[in-house]
Amino acid sequence: QHSGHFGNYAPNPALRLSKLLASMKDDVGRVIIPGFYDGVSIDPATESILKAVPDDEAQIKDRLQIKTADSVGRYYQEAIQYPSLNIRGMQSGWIDEKVRTIIPGWARAELDVRLVLETDPNRLINLVKEHVASQGYFVLDREPTKEERLAYDKIATFTHEISYQSFRTSFDSPVGIWLRSALTKAFDESPVMIRMSGGSIPISPFVTTLGIPAVTVPTVNRDNNQHSPNENLRLGNYREGIKTMLAILGEKLN
Incomplete structure (x- = not known):
């Protein structure tokens, strides 16, 4: 009116x-x-995993163009738990x-x-x-x-729908050890291990229905602008992604 x-x-x-x-x-x-x-809850063992991630929070804020982050967690990795x-x-x-x-x-x-x-x-x-x-x-x-x-x-x-359930695989599980071994051999250094990462990916129903473990292996650049204008993938990341997948497919799971 x-x-x-x-x-x-x-x-x-x-x-x-x-x-x-x-x-x-x-x-x-x-x-x-x-x-x-x-x-x-964040126990001491989990906190040590989170703090081992070499995030540059000043760089993250610069990328997001924010002065102050929300305070759900004390730092970025804790926030996404x-x-x-x-x-x-x-x-x-x-x-x-x-x-x-x-x-x-x-x-x-x-x-x-x-x-x-x-x-x-x-x-x-x-x-x-x-x-x-x-x-x-x-x-x-x-x-x-x-x-x-x-x-x-x-x-x-008020309407709603449930898309995907969350899942998480321990780094110390057979799959976690297998993945870390494959990436270490491929790049001659230990990979950065991130406990949680947000994303709506269609493997979740297989994990929750079949009860099988799963992991995600990001291969994109941090400034790839997911779901936004100028979404991109750097050629260096594309080549590293190929190397990463070859290493994983060639590693035997004990």
């Missing part, structure tokens, strides 16, 4: 959505929905050349949750849904009717 006619009178769904999303995290980026991080709650997109109204001076009729956001092995996706979905309800929203899994709009001050349509 026209903002000159109904501004200061009709509630703005974009503003309400922004407040709802802001209620899910604190000012340093930690999810404040009770129980979201339950089950995740926890499940994440990310706003991957928002929509409401029109801007720029399509601008209209209106109060939007709706606002929409899509979230993604990056899982870790210790987190159950259904539990996290329920936690987020319960949080929405706790903020005073009448929660539906469909569009509300006119009668429902007139009966409730705040209404949220």
